[in-house]
Amino acid sequence: MQGVAEKLSRLTGDEKHELSAYSTLDVLWVLYDQILRVAPDRIEDPERDRFLLSKGHGPQAYYAVLAAKGFIPDDWLDDWAGPDSRLGHHPDRVLVPGVEISSGSLGHGLGLAVGTALGLRAQGLLKPRVYVLLGDAELDEGSNHEAIAYAGAIGLDRLTAIVIDNQSATHGWPGGIASRFTVNGWTARTVNGRDHAAIAEALKAHEACRPHVVVATVEPKE
């Protein structure tokens, strides 16, 4: 991940950077390094996996990983959210190659992911998997619970949700986040969101006929 650290300092202009300041960084790195069947030369390929960043806040780690993997040129990192920049504080799919959805307003990505998985299924595209990353506070938005219930009810098994849990939801999730999904029929794994091997194993642990969620626990938000 050393390359990502370098990109991050270029993006933020901060020489001293703590990678642990980025709650999503390790999960994003594992996804792009080991899991996702995506590449800069196939961003329009119908057979690619889809990664949807629903939690569009704090996209520095996302941009750094996209640069490290060759989706965007490094010099885009130098003018983050500047007047001519393609990289804003929330990503825009129309502006950034490899970005599947424009996000920022919380609670939109999971529904878009359900629709994407259904669209692929309806066209007989059975290889691609749809991954969507959310935050624990983002789950406050009721729209997520429409999507969780429906995806579980129809057994949408091409869908994997990843929830980064930095315990930032104002009223918490009594009983744990995984149970909010499993009650609707999802399979779930809860892992240390800094442990790359555990994250990768959990992401691969999906089963037939059920959507899958990985809850990646990281340090509480300060």
Add this chain to the structure above:
Amino acid sequence: MRDRFVSTTTALLDEDPRTAVVLADISAALFAKAAAQHPDRVLNMGIREQLMVSVAGGLALTGLRPIVHSYATFAVDRAYEQIKLDLNHQGAGAVLVSVGASFDGSGYGYTHFSPGDVALLDTLDGWTVQVPGHPDEVETMLRAAAGHDGRVYVRLSTQHNAAARPTTGRLEKLRDGKGALVVAVGPMLDPVLAGVEGLDVAVAYTNTPRPFDAAGLRELTAHTDTVVLVEPYLAGTSSRLIADALRGVPHRLLALGVGRADLRRYGSPKDHARWHGLDPAGLRAAIGGFVW
């Protein structure tokens, strides 16, 4: 109109593998046969309208052509941010087909009314808005919308005119007259024609208020400075477009439509039309008072 929507959409599902239907229980029973034939493309979310529109966005991103359907107040008013972000901001399109209109479900009361749907879509870019005046017009509109990837809103109503008109996207002049040009949108045509009987005004019809036919309006107002707009949704929704079309041309405008007040009344759609001054007698009084 709803029956024609269901039959046309069912045919489109058979004919075009890009067509998909996303529902939130409303009208689901009418699509049961189509759902059995095309289980992957007739998708009922249950009573989840936010998800309905988000799913449409996802389907469109994979290349399908989603047709989204519910009551106008649930599909547009309730899911407005999903329309704004999961369709517009993604650069995605869909066909939204609503029922209920401004007060078709008069017995259900204000919770089922959407006089503001077209005004809400007017805050967003690139929506074609179609307000059929007759069931035959619905079929033409849906078949055209299925053939591209743009954003189309089709506003069905139980109120309709006796005869279908062509769907051209233009203002169609139906009657000559000197005192004013009266523009009737969708199902307002028959009440307008009845209301202005014997009055010296021209009448034009459109079932496609967006994009608004500005060039047509300029042509039809070449010999009058007085325009009356009669819309079946919030009064004044299209006033801005009339003002734009006639920029630099001195003109007078009377914009009639549904009022903003929550009347807290039930009754029939005919009662509501009368209370909002959209019945022939109310229209005649308002138009006559303004023009002469």
